Amino acid sequence: MEKILHIVREDQAGERIDKLITSLEEDWSRTQVQEWIKDGVVSVNGNKPKANYKCETGDKLVINVPDPVPLNVEPEEMNLDIYYEDSDVLVVNKPRGMVVHPAPGHVTGTLVNGLLAHCKDLSGINGVMRPGIVHRIDKDTSGLLMVAKNDFAHECLVEQLVEKSVTRKYEAIVHGVIPHDYGTVDAPIGRDKNDRQKMAVVDNGKHAVTHFRVLERFQDYTHIECELETGRTHQIRVHMKYIGYPLAGDPKYGPRKTLEIDGQALHAGVLGFIHPRKKEYMEFRAPLPQEFLVLLEQLRMNL
Incomplete structure (x- = not known):
């Protein structure tokens, strides 16, 4: 069991204890932390808190992290x-x-x-x-x-x-009509300070670059191809939201009113790399899945 000590800073005062503890480590989920609090492995100034306890400046939090x-x-x-x-x-x-x-x-x-x-x-x-x-x-x-x-x-x-020598190309459907044919998003990505379950463009994030080109425009949507220069978590989803064109169907980064698809309209269609032993470049292409093709046909009918 690992013991972690955290003293609540002034800027953290007023925050629920379960939310604050979740923000301390990327791998900790809110549900997991709430279970720890219920099991009594978290203390505040020597006392066992409830999950909705509002932290105060100077509070001494001790988390006895259970062994995985x-x-x-x-x-x-x-x-x-x-x-x-x-x-x-x-x-x-x-x-x-x-x-x-x-x-x-x-x-x-x-x-x-x-x-x-x-x-x-x-x-x-x-x-x-x-x-x-x-x-x-x-x-x-x-x-x-x-x-x-x-x-x-x-x-x-x-x-x-x-x-950055691996070829990774994706096809996506995004909200909005992108006016230009090509674009590059160069914006650092890190954990969203307001929601640890999300990523966001943040000043101290990791370097992230996404190139995109328009394949087809519809009434309220655009079909694009994205090529990754870097591979950050949720990179395409975060970058397209950042420039105002979130992915259709994206439950985490997109609008609620969207296309009828279970999850974001995103397909990793092209993958290329140099074979480790043969030292030859190999490239593979996977066609769009049927539900993606159906969406495109529906959008064309609404033009």
Whole structure:
């Protein structure tokens, strides 16, 4: 068990204790923190608080963080849409609605569960929860992912991501009609100070660059292609909202009145990288999923 001490600053006074504690660590969820408070592992000035306690300047918070419960990641037979595979690398087309790797609350039905049933040799660099996972795409984003089958391949692919030499192109439908054909968003991304479950453009964020071009314009929407220069969490979703064109269907960053789609209209359609061992450039393309195509047809009918 890890003991964490925090003294409430003046700018944090008046904030609910569960919200304040959640903001201390990126990996802590509000629900998780509320459970800790209920279980009595959090104290304020030596007393056990309620989750809605309003903190005061100088309050001494002690959090006895429980040891994580080890999760068993079990192989699950799945009909994976594999685009390429050899002894080093695997490229898979992830469907919308599938989580990439297990986490508390999501220990089954993830892409990793399916990969473990498909092949026994996955890199161990990211530990037992994320074997082989070099990069991620969000649960409700469909498209291509590269998976490392050994540590040599993993290190090589991560190096390419760091060097920004991996090709990653996405198609998206956004709210609003973008007047210009091309654009670049160069704005740093970090944790939203008002909502730790969101990312935002912030002054002290990590460098993030997204290039986009217009593919088709509709009455109130635009179909675009985005190319990532960097790979920050929710990068396209945050950047497009920042410039006033949020993704259609995005429950976290978009407006409530939107297209009928379960999650953001975003598809990772093009993935290119240099093979770790062959040293040859490889590029893969996954067509738009059916529900994305249906949306485009509906928008064309409303022109």
